[in-house]
Amino acid sequence: MSKIHVTTTVNGDEVEFLCDPRETVLDVLRDRLGMTGTKEGCGTGDCGACSITLDGRLVCSCLVLGVEAEGREIATVEGIATGEDLHPLQQKFIEYAALQCGICTPGILVATKALLEKNPDPTETEVRYWLAGNLCRCTGYDKIIRAVMDTAADMREAS
């Protein structure tokens, strides 16, 4: 099966890969680029564990083909921290126990970072609906929502 050459940007770095047109960005990230921080929970866009941003827009990487990434900018969980410095959301998630098993955490962090960039002062309801596509089976969401609300407040104060 013929493969297609793709050049794209992941977390600011230019990368190239060959992929089958049936492969998704999720497949490419995990299997071709070795970036396993982005998780697969369902493969059908129902769980949000594979959330990334594509040209700044929050999407499920399982619902984007690898070939569609040509010339685009991808951001994943691996790019959230700056070197050793965690993003305030990452710090707050640890502090608030906003994760138990941690499998949904990369997707939720990518999604909430996108939310706070768009809306620095969301209501609890807005956070809950924004994250409705990120399934978490462990926490009941309580501590996740609190961590996001509190991070947003801290970031507003800091800016």
Add this chain to the structure above:
Amino acid sequence: MALDNTKSTGFTHVGTTPDRPDGVDKVTGRARFGADITAPGMLHAAIVRSPHAHARIKRIDTSKAEALAGVKGVVTRADFATGLTGENWNILENVMAGDTALYDGHAVAAVAATSSLIARDAAKLVVVEYEPLPHVTDVDKAMAADAPVIREGAADTSVPKGLHPNVVRYHESGHGDVEAGFAEADLVVEDHFKTEATHQGYIEPHACLGTLGGDGKGELWCCTQGHWNVQKICAALLGLETANLRVTASEIGGGFGGKTAVFIEPVALALARKTNKPVKLVMPRADVFKATGPTASTSMDIKIGMKKDGTITAAQGTFRLQGGAFPGAPCEFTAMCAFAPYALKNVRQVGYDVMSNRPKQAAYRAPGSPMAAFAVESVIDELCNRLDLDPIETRLKNASKKGTKASFGPTFDRIGLVETLEAAKAHPHYCAPLKPGQGRGISCGFWFNHGGETAVSLALSEDGTAQLAVGTPDIGGSRASMALMAAEELGIPYENIRVTIADTATLGYNEVSHGSRVTYASGLATIQAARDAVKKLCGRAAAKWGIPEDAVKWENGCAVPSGPNAGDFDPLPIAEITKRMGATGGPIVGHFEATPEGAGVSFATHIVDAEVDPETGKTSVVRYTVVQDAGKAIHPTYVEGQFQGGAAQGIGWALNEEYIYGEDGRLQNALFLDYRIPVASDLPMIDTVIVEVPNPGHPYGVRGVGETSICPPLAAIANAVSAAAGVRLRQLPMSPPRILEALEQQRNG
């Protein structure tokens, strides 16, 4: 075991809430879960599954698949061990079908290829010729005289004569005279209840990577709740020597009981053996729903008698559990948990384990207990309503306490049910005003908890830090709890303890992370191992000082003379001892290898407010409070997390989650799209109250907390719906069509 030296107050570390040791890994994407493991030259595998609910497998033709470029091997049942018996045979039969496919999604063959796309393509080229057989998926229908027989001879000796061959186990227990008790009652309520199967719904699909050479030596990496169990079962299913298979647990993306079982690991190993290459196998989500353990579905009859003052005079329950095409539905737990919250003179419970053409049920958080609580607590609510009694006062009046003869037989030691009820009664939620259309429900719940085989090792480093190796996979932050307990005993900072989940080659056998046992049993083991290390540290100090070992005690991370008579020496810090340990007797390692048997039972009381839209039948949970006895909360934030998570899963079970089978016996909702677990916008904040009634069987009083939290929500929500809409739902899920139907029936009288 003797628990001298117990401690309930004056903690330095226990009860604080530091960041978890694996926190940074988990928020940066660095943590390696099951599907994140790779090996050079590895192949990818895909499993061929039956599209039939029940069918004889007449022929499997793998030639086309094998001919596809990139395919390196295909396995069927012929590639596994023969001559297995008992549960090992059941597991093998479930992992790879023999001559009959027993449910939609039953594995029949597997393919390994150079890429996952090729493996998937090849799986479609495996030709399986089936002869469909009659099927049954409903528990009541599976017990009926005309039901197709799933497998003759599967019943054990517990089953009374005359029952259908699909009834494979039977439980009966209780005490007193229930008929006499019902005769004493002022009101007897008897009702029938049904619950559908639900899935544990962990977000991480099962995944593993295995190698297995012709020398019979293998390695396996997988996401599991217990890798020693995986080792044992894989060795049996593949005919290996157990010690020759080393299993390492990856990080685990949720389990809730569903990853206590083995599904794909033996398949990956069989393919690895056949191809002589590492084989990675990751389950697609649809396969997770179709072929890994949902919980049992149930059909239940409950009868309870009560006096006008609220005293329960007798209780009786019949619990029929469908657990798929194999024995194992936890009918005895359903029966034994059902009436455990209440001190009853007369009680009788009967359980049936029933086979059907569904996947083999697996444990799910307090297996069997939530369904029982749904039925029993609904009937108690109904009695309270009709007798105009307060639901908490009534439960308090009948509550089990220390000295109560439990419904399942023994006498309770110290337990915390009364304390949870009192705390619920005192909580502002219980008397908060409700809006029109809203109703409040409460329910109690019970789970036994478990100890189990446990081995840990605590090795001190030269700089006085400690490496703690435990064998129970960390599913919700247990590394933090272990480190807190080790820090407490060693008197060193929490950060100085590195906790690792060791592989099967490193420690003795550890039972799976189940039964809410990790903080209890691995915690107890950690404390004892630390005490063992401390004893050795004190010995080194004693030798240095030239005084007897028992003249040295351990305080704040230092050896000190035990009293003025022991001598006058400056405190000797841990790092001073470990720095010279090589020259003073060798490495210092604390151990624990035993089976702790003092897991304390746990009770909870939940309060929930629900709102029902009378025009659409849709229920919203608007306020939720969990009150539960934790014995002693080691890391209170993580205890709260267990309370909240159990409540959320219970809410899903109550309102939306269910296995939906078509007339053809095929599962219709094997995606998260239609297997509807709660999403963030479905839930309110979940308030928690941690009650601490110490467990006499743990040095700090810990009771497991992971499971009890899922027991009360089903009934609590049913009771809230009843209060909000005036209709009682006796079948789960309480879906909008069912509620609307109930409302209509009520209107029509």
Add this chain to the structure above:
Amino acid sequence: MQYHTPASFEDAAAIAAQADGVTRFLAGGTDVLVQLRADIVTPDTLIDIKGITGTRDIARNPDGSWQIGIAVSGAEMTEHPALGRDWPGVVEATDLIGSTQVQGRCTMVGNLCNGSPAADAVPAMVAAGITVTVTGPDGTRDVAVEDIPTGPGKTSLAKGELISAVHIPARGDHGGDAYLRFIPRTEMDIAVVGAAVNLRLEGDTITEARVSLGAVAPTVLLVQEAADAIIGTTLDDAALAALAQAARDACKPIDDKRGTIKFRTHVVGVLAQRAAKIAYERAQKAGK
């Protein structure tokens, strides 16, 4: 699977016309990729059309009507305040498709061409009177949205044809639209029932109305009887009752894993009433 990125709709149509086997057009991909992954449909030819100029644009014409590019995502529509002021029902309906993540990719046209009777955007599009331009090997034609779906998963598009533009009528004075759906959760479900109402007022009286229902028949329905039930009324209780009855009479639902005939028939009336009230209120506030 062959993957193509044509530069024009004409090229796309030509590729599709000449292709053998199963062809799918790719814009947002939120249905195409799910079907690919779930082994429901594996296309032999996949034609990615979002590189075509103009497909990401939202434009208001001088007459107040709108042209929406076929690859405009739900999120982009929601972020367009003027579009949302004119056609809140259409925008909200599109916004109900899937999660935030799906919103980043899904399109109205994809929702339409997937052919699901439960598609959230489609009843609102039908009620709004939206038309689409279809480009094929023999040129273009304009088609009303309600004429595109012909059954579950089926459309009236011929081989080689694809939708190349979406036209939303001018809102005009004193108009309002709304779409509501019923799902068991608060998000992430497929509609069990959907109802869209678009109407115009003169004073307090409804002078024009279109009522469209989703998930209650093999295709999304445009129900004239339901519109007639409220035209000429002030949406009083009698009109609302007649609306609900007309909606219930028009629907031909099935029993499936998501709902029952009885439930859908009842709830479609409830939602038609609730959507009509919202549309009416919006029309009252719309002014001009």
Add this chain to the structure above:
Amino acid sequence: MVEVNLWSGLRALADGKDKVEIEATTVGEVLSGLVKAHPGLQDAIDAGVSVAVDGRVIASSLTEPVAPDSEVFLMQRLKGG
């Protein structure tokens, strides 16, 4: 002698009794004594049992002590999720 309480489902396998007197000082002796007295109990015990001694549920350890006045209940083996 220790009085061992059986769950009532076992009565049929223990000659109709739900209490059996066994000479035993450990959980292991309780179980072996039961099988000796009532061989019909072998399968049920092999299938996995826990023994509650004075309210404490012993899931596995055969070495746990049992006193003559201990309250002893046989239960089906506990596990969990």
